[in-house]
Amino acid sequence: MAIFSTRDGQPWEPTYLTAIDDKKCIGCGRCHKVCSRDVMHLMGVNEEGELVACAVDDDDDDEEFVRKVMVLDQAGNCIGCSACVRVCPKACQTHVKASELGL
DSSP: OOEETTTTOOOOOEEEEEEEEEOOOOOOHHHHHHHHHHHOEEEETTTOOOOOOOSSOOOOOOEEEEEEEEEEEEGGOOOOHHHHEEEEEEOOOEEEGGGGGOO
């Protein structure tokens, strides 16, 4: 079981990002900006509802998309810090404790 301690000895268990609800996500990119592990990336959604690659900081391509959403890309890169969930204004992410994942 992956339970650790903080520097002052308090128990801490990582919670890993396992899903992003694309119905709730507004594509603001806050989670991507705080994640240093390339766990997720921003995608555009076109009129047909298909995901299309887009740049995180490029506002010039907004006309090509109905909206933008964050997608889970490299789940194995997640270190369980939960920084992304703390900045998400829509609570669209699912995090699971390491012990529940059998780690």
